[in-house]
Amino acid sequence: MGGGSTYTPELIDGFARLRDTLPVTELVLVDPAQDRLELVGGLARRIFARQGHPGRIVTTSDLDAAVDGADAVLLQLRVGGQAAREQDETWPMECGCVGQETTGAGGLAKALRTVPVVLDIAERVRRRNPGAWIIDFTNPVGIVTRALLRAGHRAVGLCNVAIGFQGKFARLLDVRPEDVHLDHVGLNHLTWERGVRLGGPGGEDVLPVLLDRHGDAIADELRLPRAVLDRLGVVPSYYLRYFYAHDEVVRSMRTQPSRAAEVAEMERRLLGLYADPALDEKPALLAKRGGAYYSEAAVDLAASLLGGREGRVQVVNTRNDGTWPFLADDAVIEVPARVTSTGAEPLPAAAPGPLFAGLIGHVAAYEDLALDAALRGGRDRVFAALLAHPLVGQCALADALTDRLLAHNREHLPWA
Numbered sequence: 246m247g248g249g250s251t252y253t254p255e256l257i258d259g260f261a262r263l264r265d266t267l268p269v270t271e272l273v274l275v276d277p278a279q280d281r282l283e284l285v286g287g288l289a290r291r292i293f294a295r296q297g298h299p300g301r302i303v304t305t306s307d308l309d310a311a312v313d314g315a316d317a318v319l320l321q322l323r324v325g326g327q328a329a330r331e332q333d334e335t336w337p338m339e340c341g342c343v344g345q346e347t348t349g350a351g352g353l354a355k356a357l358r359t360v361p362v363v364l365d366i367a368e369r370v371r372r373r374n375p376g377a378w379i380i381d382f383t384n385p386v387g388i389v390t391r392a393l394l395r396a397g398h399r400a401v402g403l404c405n406v407a408i409g410f411q412g413k414f415a416r417l418l419d420v421r422p423e424d425v426h427l428d429h430v431g432l433n434h435l436t437w438e439r440g441v442r443l444g445g446p447g448g449e450d451v452l453p454v455l456l457d458r459h460g461d462a463i464a465d466e467l468r469l470p471r472a473v474l475d476r477l478g479v480v481p482s483y484y485l486r487y488f489y490a491h492d493e494v495v496r497s498m499r500t501q502p503s504r505a506a507e508v509a510e511m512e513r514r515l516l517g518l519y520a521d522p523a524l525d526e527k528p529a530l531l532a533k534r535g536g537a538y539y540s541e542a543a544v545d546l547a548a549s550l551l552g553g554r555e556g557r558v559q560v561v562n563t564r565n566d567g568t569w570p571f572l573a574d575d576a577v578i579e580v581p582a583r584v585t586s587t588g589a590e591p592l593p594a595a596a597p598g599p600l601f602a603g604l605i606g607h608v609a610a611y612e613d614l615a616l617d618a619a620l621r622g623g624r625d626r627v628f629a630a631l632l633a634h635p636l637v638g639q640c641a642l643a644d645a646l647t648d649r650l651l652a653h654n655r656e657h658l659p660w661a
Contacts, residue, residue: 246275246276246308246318246319246320246321246322246366247275247276247320247321247322247323247383248273248274248275248276248282248285248286248304249274249276249278249281249282249284249285250276250281250285250321250322250323251281251285251511251512251515251516251519251531251534252321252534252539253274253285253289253321254285254288254289254292254519254527254528254531255527255531255534255539255540256319256321256539256540256543257272257288257289257292257293257302257527257540258292258526258527258540259539259540259541259543259544260272260293260298260300260540260544261292261293261295261296261298262296262540263540263541263544264298264300266544266545266548266553266554267544267547267548267551267553268553269298269300270299270300270301271300271301271302271303272289272300272301272302272303273302273303273304273305273311273315274286274289274302274303274304274305275304275305275306275307275308275311276304276306277306279306281516282304282306283304284516284519284520285304285519286302286304287519287520287522288519288524288525289302290302291522291524291525292525292526292527294525295525295526308366308369309369309373312369312370312373312374312377313373313374314374315370315374315377316376316377316378316547316551317377317378317379317380317547317550317551318366318370318377318378318379318380319380319382319543319547320363320366320379320380320381320382320383320389321382321383322359322362322363322383323383324355324358324359324362324657325358325654325657327505327508327509327512329354329355329358329654329657330346330355330504330505330508331503331505331506331509332354332653332654333345333346333350333351333352333354333355333505334346334351334498334503334504334505335503336350336351336649336650336653337349337350337351337646337649338495338498338499339645339649340642340645340646340649341495341642342495342636342637342642342646343487343491343494343495343498343636344498344503345487346384346504346505347384347385347433347434347484348385348434348435348484348487348636349487349634349636349637350631350634350636350637350646350649350650352384352385353615353618353627353630353631353634353650354650354653354654355384355385356385356388356389356615356616356618356619357615357618357619357627357650357654357657357658358654358657358658359383359384359385359389359619360388360389360392360616360619360620361619361620363381363383363389363392363393364392364393364396367379367393367396367398367400368396370398371398376399377399378399378400378401378547378550378551379393379398379399379400379401380400380401380402380403380543380546380547380550381393381400381401381402381403381562382402382403382404382539382543384434385433385434385612386402386403386404386433386434386562386579387402387432387433387434387562387577387579387612388577388612388615388616388619389402390402390433390562390563390577391575391576391577391612391616392616392619392620394563394564394575394577395575395616399588401546401550401561401562401563401584401588401589402433402561402562402563402577402579403542403543403546403561403562404433404434404542404560404562404579405538405539405542406434406436406482406483406484407427407429407436407542407560407579408422408538408541408542408560409538410427410429410438410480410482411425411427412538413463413466414427414441414455417455417458417459417462418443418451418455420443424443424444425441425442425443426441426442426443426444426445426446426448426558426581427440427441427442427560427581428440428441428442428446428450428581428594429560429579429580429581430578430579430580430594430597430601431482431578431579431580431597431601431605432576432577432578432579432605432608432609432612433562433577433579434482434484435482435484435485435488435604435605435608436481436482436484436579437477437479437480437481437482437485437597437601438452438479438480438481439452439478439479439597440452441455446558446581446592452478452479452480455480456474456475456478456480460474460475463480466483467480467481467482467483467485467486468483468486468490469481469485469486469489469490473489477600479601487636488604488635488636491636508534511530511533511534512534514530515528515530515531515534518530542559545557545559546559546561546584549584549585549586550584550585550586550588551586552585552586554584555584555585555586556583556584556585557583557584558581558582558583558584558592559581559582559584559589560579560580560581560582561579561580561582561584561589562577562578562579563577563578563580563582563588563589563590563591564576564577564578565577565578565591566591568580568591568593568594569596569597569602569605570596571596571602571605571606572605572606572609573609573613576609576612576613577612578591580592580594581594604635607633607635608634608635610633611630611633611634611635614626614629614630614633615630617630618630622658622660622661623660624647624651624661627647627650627651628643628644628647631643631646631647631650
């Protein structure tokens with residue numbers, strides 16, 4: 246779902262390269278934007294042909310027909326497109342808040358637009374093909390996955406942050422990515438690497454070595470001071486800078502083009518490239534679009550859920566179910582889990598310490614309120630979710646953000 250996305254050739258390339266891991270016989274790209282869908286579909290077929298993949302690629306706007314007979318359904322959609330993202334990144338800054346599409350007020354707006362659409366798709370999948378697995382890459386992944394699981398769908402959430410760190414650390418250590426195992430804890434887009442083990446979950450922790458030898462480079466890429474990594478003794482995800490350096494980030498955002506504007510221009514250029522009938526591989530420009538290693542993560546997860554690599558450990562978004570006692574069982578956490586044909590079961594792990602657990606609990610409470618607002622609507626529920634968010638937390642600010650959120654999203658929120 247969202248097969249017309251400019252991300253899709255990354256996924257296609259992974260399916261082609263990793264066909265022994267996941268032997269796809271038919272891949273259906275579904276998207277309401279027929280013009281984009283045909284450009285992406287044409288390139289997808291050429292990528293398969295160049296790499297000698299025997300699978301068939303189908304494009305359609307008929308969601309019901311697409312899911313018939315599917316073993317797995319991948320969700321990578323954006324309700325409102327880049328125009329809605331541009332708004333999510335703009336109006337929160339009018340109130341002095343981070344404008345970002347997955348966290349803060351902009352992230353809540355995306356959740357409100359997205360959850361009802363995803364649940365409608367999931368219900369149609371369940372009616373026509375109840376055995377299919379749903380793999381959610383649609384942001385905000387934690388809230389969307391929680392909505393799917395609460396509604397009883399066979400779903401697992403997926404993010405590329407962990408596999409990105411795995412690859413980066415492997416290069417720095419000069420080892421294979423599969424030899425690097427992360428002690429990755431938190432919620433989606435609120436995670437920390439508190440251990441990097443070689444050879445398996447019980448292997449030697451080389452995180453202190455990584456920080457000692459490569460701390461400056463890692464900090465620069467995260468756009469956080471090196472001292473933050475040293476004092477915390479962990480590697481936070483890029484998204485933690487919205488919490489650890491909020492005011493600095495807002496000042497920077499006010500002087501630069503929005504990421505949405507950059508991506509929109511990049512998408513225009515990518516679609517122009519995709520239209521070239523001679524292009525039969527993903528272009529280098531796609532690496533700047535985001536979603537690095539998405540294809541490897543998606544193939545690994547689908548293969549495990551469908552029984553081809555049953556029992557492998559992968560970082561996913563799944564139910565807490567007592568993993569961390571300070572969270573509700575139905576909270577969705579992002580942790581290493583053993584994935585089988587019955588789903589994802591988090592590996593036993595020590596609960597995060599108070600410095601991390603406090604922020605995790607705070608954001609998990611916000612996510613619960615955000616999901617309630619997405620499911621039932623209402624200005625008061627939107628206000629409550631914003632008031633609960635650690636990047637808002639003030640009544641006057643939550644009120645002002647609520648007014649702006651509703652004003653910019655009425656076309657996507659019938660109740661508003």
